[in-house]
Amino acid sequence: MFDRLNLTEDLLDCRGGLVARRGTVLSAEAIAEAARKAPSRPRVALEDGPLVDDVELPFADRAYRHLFQGEGIRDAVRNAFRAIRLPEILWEKLAATRRAAPHLHVHALVTTAVSVRMLLSAVSSPRGVADLAAAALLHDLGMCHLPPRLLRHSEGLDSDDAVRVASHPLVGAFLLAALLGPHPAVVAARAHHWRCGQGYPTLEKAPSRSIEVISVASAFAALTQPRPFRAPYDARGALDVLAREVIAQQADANTVKLLAHALRGGGGDPRTIRFGREREGHGPEVHRYVHVSAPSRSPV
Ligand SMILES: [Fe+2]
Numbered sequence: 001m002f003d004r005l006n007l008t009e010d011l012l013d014c015r016g017g018l019v020a021r022r023g024t025v026l027s028a029e030a031i032a033e034a035a036r037k038a039p040s041r042p043r044v045a046l047e048d049g050p051l052v053d054d055v056e057l058p059f060a061d062r063a064y065r066h067l068f069q070g071e072g073i074r075d076a077v078r079n080a081f082r083a084i085r086l087p088e089i090l091w092e093k094l095a096a097t098r099r100a101a102p103h104l105h106v107h108a109l110v111t112t113a114v115s116v117r118m119l120l121s122a123v124s125s126p127r128g129v130a131d132l133a134a135a136a137l138l139h140d141l142g143m144c145h146l147p148p149r150l151l152r153h154s155e156g157l158d159s160d161d162a163v164r165v166a167s168h169p170l171v172g173a174f175l176l177a178a179l180l181g182p183h184p185a186v187v188a189a190r191a192h193h194w195r196c197g198q199g200y201p202t203l204e205k206a207p208s209r210s211i212e213v214i215s216v217a218s219a220f221a222a223l224t225q226p227r228p229f230r231a232p233y234d235a236r237g238a239l240d241v242l243a244r245e246v247i248a249q250q251a252d253a254n255t256v257k258l259l260a261h262a263l264r265g266g267g268g269d270p271r272t273i274r275f276g277r278e279r280e281g282h283g284p285e286v287h288r289y290v291h292v293s294a295p296s297r298s299p300v
Helices: 028-037 052-060 071-082 088-100 102-122 129-138 141-145 159-166 168-180 184-191 209-223 235-247 253-263
Strands: 018-020 043-045 085-087
Touching (some): 018 168, 028 168, 028 184, 052 102, 071 102, 071 129, 085 088, 085 129, 085 168, 088 129, 088 168, 102 129, 102 209, 129 168, 129 184, 141 168, 159 168, 184 209, 209 235, 209 253, 235 253
Antiparallel strands (some): 043 085
16 A cells, blocks of 8 residues: 655755655645644735736647637636635745746646636536635645656656655645645645546545546646657547546546536536547557556555
């Protein structure tokens, strides 16, 4: 079982403040404890922070034109972004990521826009959309703590590097717990690679539907963006991959149906969608990626 790890170096926030010392065990209990102890920090709205102009980016990318058709949909997504309120230190962290690792920043923005769009497929005026949007924007923050060479990797990883990559949900969840306190972003960070129990880390129970929405949106965002080991899938090609994961029980069927429903323009009831084995989309011709496998057990 891989459900905890030992920090191999100090975990610092973006101002250089110590969040956890090297050697700290990051586990579900430690993350909950960090959230309980987190000081209350004033929150700043997205429109008063450094990312205000970035909200339009997912709409400008033709890869997502089927998802964001119509000013009503785009306004609903914009409003969800604008409703995000975070401590200033997290806006600083996101702005630093935009400078240091632009592809992670694009990933966060696209995951947020797609998550909100999927939620709109389930409910026309969803409650808690600001928290869902914040959680989606922050879900992959742990990736910023990987060595830069692992962000650029183009081939399979050796076992040490695979453990480092597989550590990012726990690192991100701990960091967010310490900076935000209890928040859906902490759960999203820890659970977004769970893959119905076939990913990492091991969870005590399946995450809620809104966290599954973020996981599926994150996978879709990753597939539709270029990576060093492949060109991007188009939106339908990415949906084909996710439909195969549903059949292999690596993705939640009802959640992927919300994405299919949004991609098809939002008509009808998403629950009636059926995944066949025929494929409609396009994928890259060269693809050197191998999924990071879940380590079989925790190193501590
Ligand atoms: Fe991730």
